[in-house]
Amino acid sequence: MEQDWIWGLVGGLMIGAAAALYLLVNGRIMGASGILGGLVDGSGRNSARERGAFLLGLVVVPPMLVPLYRQVDTHITTNGWLIVAAGLLVGVGTRLANGCTSGHGVCGISRFSLRGVVATVFYLLGGGIALVIGRHLLGVV
Amino acid sequence: MRNLSAFLSGGLFGAGLLIAGMVDTVKVQGWLDVFGNWDPQLAFVLGGAVLPMIIVWRLAARRELSLLGSPMPKRFPPVVDRELVLGSLLFGAGWGIAGLCPGPALGSLTFGGWGGVLFVLSMVAGMALTPSLRPILKRLGRGSNLALQAEAPEVLR
Structure with missing residues (x-):
């Protein structure tokens, strides 16, 4: 659609505002994989309630907006094996790298963090390679 | 609060x-x-x-x-190590294959259908497995001299 970039910018500003709120009020970096991963492996036990509250907001607020918004379909593949493989890769990769698109991307780049910039370069590279192989060579993605 | x-x-x-x-x-x-x-x-x-x-x-x-x-x-010390690079490559590959990174996967959990739920379960499993994968990766990497320790340029400190 023609105006998609405006929605991208508006949504992006909201994501930035959410990261600003979490940083200035709670003193924490808003990274989705870190907030969830700390609960999964127990490393974030001391801040479990705060993490839980963040994740609850993330899970329950978007469906409230769905009726107002045209986007309701995630168009995710119906190939269960691909989904499992991708989920495992995302889970392991974000924990090894200690961050994902929100922590390394949004919060890291804006802090001019070397690790954030390097991580972003390599996950974009990983995504590009996955599409070259999976879509253009194998035709499965 | x-x-x-x-x-x-x-x-x-x-x-x-x-x-x-x-x-x-x-x-x-x-x-x-x-x-x-x-x-x-x-x-x-x-x-x-x-x-x-x-x-x-x-x-x-x-x-x-x-x-x-x-x-x-x-601030984390500005050190680029093997786990950061390899982890990011793996994460990116998974992101490319399914089109979901952790935030949107959780955000769409209620309306993303069984595929979205399966993705989140797999992601959580991967997160739970990672602490036991770390030592294996370390052992694999010990023989190689691929030391990826870089010092940050001034602007990134």
Whole structure:
């Protein structure tokens, strides 16, 4: 659609505002994989309630907006094996790298963090390679 | 208070992801697919999120404590190691295959169908497995002299 970039910018500003709120009020970096991963492996036990509250907001607020918004379909593949493989890769990769698109991307780049910039370069590279192989060579993605 | 602001931040994050189109896997793959029919929308999402945060980090640097009195997050030492590079490559590959990264996967959990639920379960399993994978990776890497320890240039410190 023609105006998609405006929605991208508006949504992006909201994501930035959410990261600003979490940083200035709670003193924490808003990274989705870190907030969830700390609960999964127990490393974030001391801040479990705060993490839980963040994740609850993330899970329950978007469906409230769905009726107002045209986007309701995630168009995710119906190939269960691909989904499992991708989920495992995302889970392991974000924990090894200690961050994902929100922590390394949004919060890291804006802090001019070397690790954030390097991580972003390599996950974009990983995504590009996955599409070259999976879509253009194998035709499965 | 901490939990309320965390809830609001999570909600605002999720709403932003939805409006920006980050929960649409086809759109995300269209952006990552630089050799195909490239869709630039998500560059606006990242830009829109990063620009205000540059100013916010400047404000944060002047404070010792957050508004609720907890210490501001410390900087990691600017060291690029094997786990950062390999982990990011693996994460990116998974992101490209399914079109979901952790935030949008959680944000679309209630309306993303069985595929979205399966993705989140697999992601959680991967996170739970990682602590036991670390020592194996270390052992594999010991023989190689691929030492990826880089010092940061001045601007990134």
